Amino acid sequence: MKERENFGSKIGIILAAAGSAVGLGNVWRFPYMTGENGGAAFILIYLFCVVALGWPAMVAEFIVGRHGGANPLRAYERMGGHKAWALPGIVGMVVSTVICGFYSVIAGWCLQYLVLSLTGNLAIDSTASGQYFAEFSSSAVLPTVWTVVFILLTYAVVVKGVRKGIERSSKIMMPLLFVLLLVLAVTSCVLSGASKGIEFLFKPDFSKLSPNVFLEAMGQAFFSLSLGAMVLCTYASYFGRQVNIVRSAAQIVLIDTLVAILAGLMIFPAAFSAGIRPDSGPSLVFITLPVVFGKAFGGATIFTYAVAFMFYLLLALAALTSTISMLETGTATLSEETRLSRRSAGGIVTLGAMLIGVLCSLSCGAVDTLKVAGQSMLDFCDFFTGQIVLPINSLITCLFVGYVIGSRVVSDEISNCGTLGRRWVPLYMFTVRVVCPLCIVAIFLHFMGLF
Numbered sequence: 001m002k003e004r005e006n007f008g009s010k011i012g013i014i015l016a017a018a019g020s021a022v023g024l025g026n027v028w029r030f031p032y033m034t035g036e037n038g039g040a041a042f043i044l045i046y047l048f049c050v051v052a053l054g055w056p057a058m059v060a061e062f063i064v065g066r067h068g069g070a071n072p073l074r075a076y077e078r079m080g081g082h083k084a085w086a087l088p089g090i091v092g093m094v095v096s097t098v099i100c101g102f103y104s105v106i107a108g109w110c111l112q113y114l115v116l117s118l119t120g121n122l123a124i125d126s127t128a129s130g131q132y133f134a135e136f137s138s139s140a141v142l143p144t145v146w147t148v149v150f151i152l153l154t155y156a157v158v159v160k161g162v163r164k165g166i167e168r169s170s171k172i173m174m175p176l177l178f179v180l181l182l183v184l185a186v187t188s189c190v191l192s193g194a195s196k197g198i199e200f201l202f203k204p205d206f207s208k209l210s211p212n213v214f215l216e217a218m219g220q221a222f223f224s225l226s227l228g229a230m231v232l233c234t235y236a237s238y239f240g241r242q243v244n245i246v247r248s249a250a251q252i253v254l255i256d257t258l259v260a261i262l263a264g265l266m267i268f269p270a271a272f273s274a275g276i277r278p279d280s281g282p283s284l285v286f287i288t289l290p291v292v293f294g295k296a297f298g299g300a301t302i303f304t305y306a307v308a309f310m311f312y313l314l315l316a317l318a319a320l321t322s323t324i325s326m327l328e329t330g331t332a333t334l335s336e337e338t339r340l341s342r343r344s345a346g347g348i349v350t351l352g353a354m355l356i357g358v359l360c361s362l363s364c365g366a367v368d369t370l371k372v373a374g375q376s377m378l379d380f381c382d383f384f385t386g387q388i389v390l391p392i393n394s395l396i397t398c399l400f401v402g403y404v405i406g407s408r409v410v411s412d413e414i415s416n417c418g419t420l421g422r423r424w425v426p427l428y429m430f431t432v433r434v435v436c437p438l439c440i441v442a443i444f445l446h447f448m449g450l451f
């Protein structure tokens, strides 16, 4: 058995796991969902979802990871007492590698836009911006090269190990991300006419709430907290015995939610001040926002490019701390289950992620045949992992913790063998046994169009 590393500090744990959770989802989906679905009313629902479902589900992954003390595959197998229990771990390893591949395509686009902002070549006119993005994303070479570069960057961090690679880089990147986000949010909020954007984001409109909104909020909560891909389970296997997992999970949930709300305060005030109604997804980030920056900061000025540069840097950092967690999951599993060194196992997983990344990148227009079920491979991977595999794996994790491993283990993990008190254990057991599974099934049926 190879020697296993641990995280060196509490803050390192929080920043690394929050780094995994904070990603493109926080910036390009949450603000839009909030604005469209009733502002502060939606935020309340979302808060309820992350606290009542996301938090317990995260604690469940932490319990398996720390108690198992190994990669997800072995942790499940050990705790479940049967070989078949390795399955959620295997699925986690595969799915996190697939997500790493397609997520890096979009992160690669951010790198290109970072260079464009730096060299003053960003298209800020509304037609030019749309045209540029359509041309760039459908070309064969440049986006593919950036995808590969981004995955190599991820590998460069992961190969250095848990403390020197993941923990150290998170301690640098996460504070930088926060500073950038704060600077951009403040800049956006002091623009003239910004208050309309703030109002759009926060004005509670309870009439917009519906069961659908509730289900969407739940889905977003699971995605945004990186649940189901076993990345948090992998990270938890590096937690020391003294870590308070319930409190750590709460802090990670808090950071992720705070970043999402701040992202709204960065995007909406600037967009409304420029007289543009923002949308979501890639078109928001790569088509709409360049135009917003141009309008808000007086055309092709140094401010426009400086703000754009900070914004794409922020996105690239957010994506990198997420891809690191995805690559680590596959790397840890492969190296511990075989005789391969971390370096070689990481290399193999990196190649796998690259293959998927390159195919997804080419599927955006360069090669027409790369379609699955009528969608580009990129969209298909996104849909298939985010809306099918991740919820199912989260469901299995909750049931595993609720019914298979026994409440004694859960109680010992939550209370650190009694030192933190066991008062909340019964409520927790009820949540993972009943509340989380029912809600996940509901989200799943909803996304499948059955509910």
Ligand code: TRP
Binding pocket: 020, 021, 022, 023, 024, 025, 026, 096, 099, 223, 224, 225, 226, 227, 229, 231, 322, 323, 325, 326
């Ligand atoms: N939470 C990330 C975001 O908001 C995306 C994500 C979803 C993720 N599932 C994941 C990241 C699994 C790492 C692992 O962008």
